Amino acid sequence: MSTTVKKAELHCHIEGAAPPALVEAQAARYGVDVSGFISNGAYVWSNFTEFLTAYDGAAGLFRSQADYALLARSYLEGIAAQGAIYAEIFVSPDHAVAAGLTPAAYFDGLADGIAAARSSTGIECRMIIVGIRHLGADKVEAAARIAASRPHPLITGFGMAGDERFGKVADFARAFDIARDAGLGITIHAGELCGPESVRDALDHVHPSRLGHGVRAAEDPDLVSRIVDEGVVLELCPGSNLALGLYPDISHHPFDQLRRAGVRVTLNSDDPPHFGSSVGHEYQLVADAWGYDAADLTGFTRTSLEAAFVEEPLRAILL
Ligand code: ADE
Numbered sequence: 001m002s003t004t005v006k007k008a009e010l011h012c013h014i015e016g017a018a019p020p021a022l023v024e025a026q027a028a029r030y031g032v033d034v035s036g037f038i039s040n041g042a043y044v045w046s047n048f049t050e051f052l053t054a055y056d057g058a059a060g061l062f063r064s065q066a067d068y069a070l071l072a073r074s075y076l077e078g079i080a081a082q083g084a085i086y087a088e089i090f091v092s093p094d095h096a097v098a099a100g101l102t103p104a105a106y107f108d109g110l111a112d113g114i115a116a117a118r119s120s121t122g123i124e125c126r127m128i129i130v131g132i133r134h135l136g137a138d139k140v141e142a143a144a145r146i147a148a149s150r151p152h153p154l155i156t157g158f159g160m161a162g163d164e165r166f167g168k169v170a171d172f173a174r175a176f177d178i179a180r181d182a183g184l185g186i187t188i189h190a191g192e193l194c195g196p197e198s199v200r201d202a203l204d205h206v207h208p209s210r211l212g213h214g215v216r217a218a219e220d221p222d223l224v225s226r227i228v229d230e231g232v233v234l235e236l237c238p239g240s241n242l243a244l245g246l247y248p249d250i251s252h253h254p255f256d257q258l259r260r261a262g263v264r265v266t267l268n269s270d271d272p273p274h275f276g277s278s279v280g281h282e283y284q285l286v287a288d289a290w291g292y293d294a295a296d297l298t299g300f301t302r303t304s305l306e307a308a309f310v311e312e313p314l315r316a317i318l319l
Pocket residue numbers: 013016055161162163164189192240270271
């Protein structure tokens with residue numbers, strides 16, 4: 001994909017962006033065996049639950065502020081080389097605390113990496129704190145309280161990731177109210193592992209401006225109309241969806257169908273080395289599949305910037 005097409009992504013989990021080689025280097029430093037989830041330089045998993053295990057294993061090897069600075073910097077410099085000018089990363093205090101970090105050291109490390117990448121490439125980045133759904137409503141609410149304390153100026157949003165098959169969205173509504181009341185942007189993973197009902201629940205109980213994935217709304221025309229009418233932006237991750245087996249190949253992915261229906265669609269990598277994705281790869285994938293030209297692709301970037309959880313003066317500069 002041409003680097004002259006400016007790109008932006010709104011949906012990348014920072015722990016999921018750790019390349020296997022970096023994780024192996026961390027493992028050697030900390031004396032940890034990663035053969036259970038990395039083999040021949042690649043992550044090994046065969047379903048979503050195993051993916052989460054590999055994800056958690058990799059996350060457990062980032063244990064200091066400097067480790068997270070390195071991870072954020074390498075991810076951002078990598079996508080800047082693909083033409084990205086803006087990114088939002090999902091950050092998970094639960095993973096950081098499990099690895100022995102304080103939330104403050106975690107955010108400071110990520111911010112150090114963001115600052116370093118900004119000064120070497122010009123890329124801008126903001127952080128979205130996520131609660132992890134399968135850890136339960138209390139943990140997600142605790143993550144929301146951390147976010148609502150506005151612990152760092154680069155933290156501008158709150159969301160929920162994790163296993164969508166766990167619990168009911170309504171159980172998590174209070175966490176989102178806490179975050180929204182603190183002025184944070186709101187997004188939620190829905191319509192990835194579960195179908196249209198899950199998306200409807202997310203819209204009804206959480207009122208997000210964006211949906212993480214939301215792709216399976218395509219199975220219900222009335223729901224697609226609602227998403228169009230409400231102007232909800234979809235953080236679509238086609239490469240992730242293919243890797244997880246939601247669709248057999250890109251020709252069966254509803255990206256173009258949703259776009260034609262008037263949905264505001266964006267392109268995102270989700271967990272790049274797990275899914276063989278990257279923001280540049282996602283742009284190339286859809287361009288090859290549906291013949292989009294540079295103006296079409298720039299339009300997706302524009303939608304991302306319009307929907308970004310970023311201060312208005314910077315949005316105006318980026319747009
Ligand atoms: N956490 C990391 N990647 C995820 C995904 N694709 N869905 C839900 N939670 C996630």
